[in-house]
Amino acid sequence: MANESNLFQELVSHCKEYGYIFQSSELYDGLSAVYDYGQMGAQLKKNLRDEWWKSMTQLNENIVGIDAAIFMHPTVWKASGHVDNFSDPMIDNKDSKKRYRVDHLIEGFADELKEAGKTTEAEAIITSMEALIGKDDYAGLKKLIEDNKIKCGISKTCNWTDVRQFNLMFSTEFGAVASENEGDNIVYLRPETAQGIFVNFLNVQKTGRMKIPFGIAQTGKAFRNEIVARQFIFRMREFEQMEMQFFVRPGTQMEWYNYWKEERKKWHESIGIPAAKLRFHDHVKLAHYADAALDIEFEFPFGWKELEGIHSRTDFDLTQHAKFSKKKIQYYDNDLNEEGKPYGNYTPYVVETSVGLDRLFLTVLSLAYANEKWTKEDGTEDSRVVLRIPPKIAPTKLAILPLIKKDGLPEIAKELLNECKGSFMCFCEEKDTIGKRYRRMDAIGTPFCVTIDHQTKEDQTVTIRYRDDMRQERIALKDVKKLVLEKIS
Template identity: 75%
Template sequence: MANEANTQNQPDGRFQAIISHCKEYGFIFPSSEIYDGLQAVYDYGQWGSELKRNIRDYWWNSMTRLHDNIVGIDAAIFMHPTTWKASGHVDNFNDPMIDNKDSKKRYRVDHLIEGNAAELKAAGDEAKSDALIADMEALIAKDDFPGLKTLIETNKIKCAVSGTCNWTDIRQFNLMFATEFGSTVSSDGEDNKVYLRPETAQGIFVNFLNVQKSGRMKIPFGIAQIGKAFRNEIVARQFIFRMREFEQMEMQFFIRPGTQKEWYEKWKQTRLDWHLSLGFPADKYRFHDHVKLAHYADAACDIEFEFPIGFKELEGIHSRTDFDLRQHQEYSKKKMQYFDNDLDPATGKPFGNYIPYVIETSIGLDRMFLAVMSQAYTEEDLSTEEKKDERVVLKFPPKLAPIKLAILPLVKKDGLPEIARQLMDECKTSFYTFYEEKDTIGKRYRRMDALGTPFCVTIDQQTKEDGTVTIRHRDSMVQERVAMNQVREIVWKAIQ
C-alpha cells in the first residue's frame, strides 16, 4: 500500500507545493505574468477553469435543482450607487489598518495579531496564543482601536519587514473600488461615481419583488447567485485565499419574521452536509460563531476548513434580519413587503404584509477551489526494495475532477488510436474525456494522476481481439479488464 511522502509534513511546505503544482499543471497562473504579474491577481488555466466550473455547477445544482423553492438570478456588477449607501457599505464596509512607520508596510490589524498568535502556538505557547486571540476579539467587538494598538505594543508584535514595533495609530479603510460611470465626469466626480460590487447579495435584495412576483414565489423561498465581487483588501495574501477580485456563491433565503432562529440552524446543518457530501473528513470542518456581528445580523457563524495554513473561513451563514430590505425600502421609497395569506394560528387571520427576514449562505468559490485542491493534493511514496518511486496525485471527488476519463492507446499504430478515438467519441458528450498518445504508458498514468483524472483506459492489442480494455483507478492504481462498451457506464456512475 502506498504511503504518503514525508516531504510535505510542514504546512508551509505543503502549501507551497500546492501552489507550484497549480502552475505546473495548468490550474492557476499569476495574472499578467509576462509583465511580472499583479499582486494577488490570478488566472485560472485550462484545468483550473474546468475544476472551478465543476464546483460552481455542483453548488448551483444543489441549490436550484434540489430545492423546489430556490431559484437563481444573475445580477449586474454595476448597481446604482445609492444601493451601497442603503446597504451600509459606504459607511460601514471598513477594516481597521495599521502602518509600520519604518517599513511603510500596511497591515490589517486582525491579520497582524493572528500572525503573532500563530507564531506563539507554533512555539508551544498555546495558552498565550489563545489569550491573545480572545483579547483581540473582545477589543474588535467594542471597536476599541486604542486598545488594539496597546495590545500590539504590549505583546511586542513586530513588522515582518523592518523588525520594529514603531506603529501608527489604527484607522479605518474602506474596501470598495470606485470608478466613474459614463463618458462625462462632474467637477467633483461624485455624480457619476459607481462601485464595483463588494458582494453579490445586494443584487438579490433589489430584485426580491421582481423574482417573487414574476415567479409567484411563496415564502419561505430563496434566490441564489454566483458572480464576481471586488474588495480593495489592505493585504491580499495566501494565494487565492484572499484576493481583490473573487467569485461568490450566495443564497438569500426569505422567511417569516420570528422563524429566523429555526431556519438559521437548519441552513447551518444543510450547508455542512453539502461540504461533507464531497467525501472530505468531518474533522476538516468546524463552526466558528462570530463574536462581533455585522451591522445587519442577529446571528452569524463561519464554516471553517483546515487549509494547509490552518483553519480558515470557507463559508458564512448569517441571519440578516430584515435589515437589507428595510434599508432599500427607506432609500428607494418603494415598498419591499410581502403579503402572506397563510393563517396565523394565534389569531386565525392571515399573517398579512411584512418585510421578510433573511438567512444568507455565502461561500467563496475561489476558497472552495483551494479547499478542494488542498484536500486532494497527495504525495505518495511507491518505493520498493528494488527501486525508489513516488507520485503526486490529486484525489478529487470524481464528480469535480476536470478530466473524468483519459483514453490512452498503448502505441500509436496498429489501429489502436482509431479504436481509442471511437471510444472517445462515445464518451465525450457525457463527460470530459481526454486523449493522450505521447510518452510511455507509465508516464501518461503519472500525468493523469497529477491532473486528478479518476479513470484511465488503455487500448491495446487484446482490445482488437476481444473488445476489452484495461481501466485503471486513480486512487488505488488497481487495473481491471472490462468490456469497452461498459466504460461509459462505469465512469458515469462514479461521477454522479
C-alpha cells in the same frame, strides 16, 4: 506544521505547473492578490459552481437563481452600509508604524480626558470629530489630533501621517464622458453579491410567484480592496461568491439559520470534504446587519479558516432599501396564524449562506494533493504526485490511451473518444510510455484511464486503471461510457 507548510508550497507550484492557477498578469510581474484560473482550474471551478447551483436551485423547489450585474446604482451601497460603515478614515504613526482608525484614536483620547475629570473637554472633542467626519474633512481631523497632542500609545509621539481614506470598495467611472463634478459618475464594483439579490427581491417574488419561505441564489464575482494579500487564492481582491438569501417569516429566522447551518455542512461533506476537517465557529462580534452569524471553517494547510458564512441578516437589508428607494418592500403572507388569520404584510427576515468559490476550490485541492513514495517489488523507489479530486468534480473524467500508436489502436481510441465526449470531459493521448501517461493523468487528477491494446481488437475489452489506488481491471469496451457515468454521478 513546517511539513504542512511545505506541502502547501508544493501545491501552489503544482497548480501553476499543471494549468490550474496562474498569477494574474504574470507576464508583467503579476498583480498582487489576483489570480487567473488555467485550463484545468477553470473546469474544476465550473464543476464546483455547477454542483452548488444544482444543489440550490434544482434540488430545492423553493429556491431560484438569478444573475445580477456587478455594477449597481451607487445608492445601493449607501443603503447597505458599505459606504459609511466600512470606510473609516485611518492614520499612521510615523515612529511606531502603528495604524489607527481615526475615530478610535480620538475616542480613546476623550475617554482619558473623562477619567481625568475633564468631561466637558472630552465631549467637545467628540462633537468636533463627528462634525469633521461628517464633512469628510481629513485635514481638519489631523489638525484636531495635533492640536490636542494626541499621542500614539506605543511610540508616545505625535508624529502622524495625513489622515487617509482607505477604499474598501473599488470604484470606477460610469459613462464614457467624464462628469464636470468629480464623483458624479462613480459606481462601485460590488463587494458582495447579496445586494443584487435584495434589490431584486420584489421582481423575483412577484414574477416567480414565490411564497415564503423561499430563496434566491446567485454566483458571481465580487471585489474587495483589502489591505494585504496572503495565502494564495484564499484571499483575493477579485473573487467569486456563491450566495443564497433565504427569505423567512419574522420570528422563524433562528429555526432556518440552524437548518441551513446543518444543510450547508452536509453539502460540503457531499463533495468529499471529511467532517473532521469542518467545524462551526460562532461570531462573537456581529456585523451591523446580523442577529446571528457563524462560519463553517475548514482546516486548511495554514490553519482553520472560514470557508462559508451563515448569517441571520434580519430585515436590515430590505428595510434599508425600502428607506433609500422610498418603495414599499414587503410580502403579503396568506398563511394563517394561530388565531386563524393571515400573517399579512411584513418585511421578510433573511438567512444568508455565502461560500467563497475560490476558497472551496482551494479546499478541494488541498485535500486532493498527495506526494506519494513507495518501494517497488524489485526494491527500487517509486513516487507520484496525485490529485485525488472526487470523480464528480474532477476536470477531466477519462483518459483514453492507446498502448502503442500504430496497429489501429489510435483509431479505436478515437472511436471511444467520440462516443464519450458528448457526456463528459475526455483526454486522449498516444505519446510516451503508458506509465508516464498514467503519471501525467494522476498529476492533473483524472480519475479513470482506459488503455487500448492488441487484445482489444480481438475481444473488445480494455484495461481500466483507477487513479486512487492504481488498480487495473479488464472491462468491455462498450461498458466504458456507462461505467464512467456511474462513477461521476
